[in-house]
Amino acid sequence: MTESTLTITSQSQLADAVFRESGQNVNLCYQCRKCAAGCPVSYAMDYRPAQLIHAIRLGADDLVLNSKTPWLCASCETCTTRCPQEVDVAKVMDAVKIIAVREGVKPPIPEVASFYRAALANIKKCGRMYELGMIVGLKLRTFDFFKDAGLGMKMFRKGKLKMIPSLTGARTTWKIFRRVKRFERKNQTT
Numbered sequence: 001m002t003e004s005t006l007t008i009t010s011q012s013q014l015a016d017a018v019f020r021e022s023g024q025n026v027n028l029c030y031q032c033r034k035c036a037a038g039c040p041v042s043y044a045m046d047y048r049p050a051q052l053i054h055a056i057r058l059g060a061d062d063l064v065l066n067s068k069t070p071w072l073c074a075s076c077e078t079c080t081t082r083c084p085q086e087v088d089v090a091k092v093m094d095a096v097k098i099i100a101v102r103e104g105v106k107p108p109i110p111e112v113a114s115f116y117r118a119a120l121a122n123i124k125k126c127g128r129m130y131e132l133g134m135i136v137g138l139k140l141r142t143f144d145f146f147k148d149a150g151l152g153m154k155m156f157r158k159g160k161l162k163m164i165p166s167l168t169g170a171r172t173t174w175k176i177f178r179r180v181k182r183f184e185r186k187n188q189t190t
Contacts, residue, residue, distance in 0.1 A: 011059065012056060012057055012058065012059035013059065013061075014056050014059055014060075014061045014064060014065075014099070015027060015056050015057055015059070017095075017099050018056055018092055018095045018096065018099070021094075021095035021098055021099060022088070022091040022092055022094065022095035023091070024087055024088050024091050024092050024095070025087070026053045026056050026057055026087065026092060027057060028085040028086075028087050029050065029053045029054070029057070029083075029085060029087050030085065031050050031053075031054060032050075032084060033048070033050045034079075034082040034083060034084065035048075035049040035050055035053075035078075035079030035080075035082055035083055035089045036048035036049050036050050036051075036079075037082070038078040038079060038081075038082045039078060039079055040074060040076060040078065041072050041073070041074050044068075044072055045067075045068060045069040045072050046067055046068045046069060047063075047067055047069045048069075049069065049073075049079050049089050049093070052064060052067060052069045052070070052092075052093075052096070053087070053089070053092060055067075056092070056096070064096060065096065065099065065100040065103065065105045066100075066105060066108055067096075067108065068108045068109055069093070070093040070094075070096040070097045070100070071097065071107055071108060071109045071112045071113065072109065072112070073090060073093040073094075075090045075093070075094070076090070077090045101113075110142075111142055111144075114138060114141040114142050115138055117137075117141065118134050118137035118138040118141055119134050121137055122134040122137055123173065124173070124174075124177050126165040126166075126167060126170060127167055127168070127169050127170025127171070127172070127173040127174065128165075128166065128168070128169060128170070128173065130162070130165035130166070131160075131161055131162070132161045132162065132163065132165075133165060135152065135161075
């Protein structure tokens with residue numbers, strides 16, 4: 001049977017949702033665990049990437065959506081490059097986060113979600129990453145004002161944190177955000 005005629009169906013609604021969100025068919029995974037073997041943060045995860053993919057296939061929605069694993073994923077794509085079935089595991093992790101947020105599931109590691117929101121807001125505002133602004137945004141979201149203050153001062157003294165953001169290319173980024181917003185609105189109505 002050729003690859004183009006192979007059809008793998010899913011009984012799991014979560015697997016279907018992941019496919020719709022990411023275009024990744026988790027049913028192609030045959031649990032070789034190469035993804036977990038190369039993952040630089042798997043030691044901190046509650047479930048290894050292959051285990052989470054298996055849970056998606058089984059329809060264990062609560063386990064998957066409340067797992068720390070997608071939130072700890074560094075999106076380094078080591079898992080993706082190692083997968084013999086060409087499943088983009090990093091995309092699957094992103095899809096799980098999107099689905100969890102959409103369904104109102106509180107992130108098990110709120111600091112990571114706060115970091116994502118602060119970084120995205122910063123890029124949306126400045127057109128690129130403005131580290132000092134992102135740090136301020138993160139501290140305002142987490143109310144953890146003095147954690148890493150010593151490291152921040154050290155970076156500032158060495159010139160690693162700029163006081164004023166560069167707005168080079170900001171217009172292009174703003175246009176991209178507007179197009180994405182229009183696209184999202186259009187797809188919500190259809």
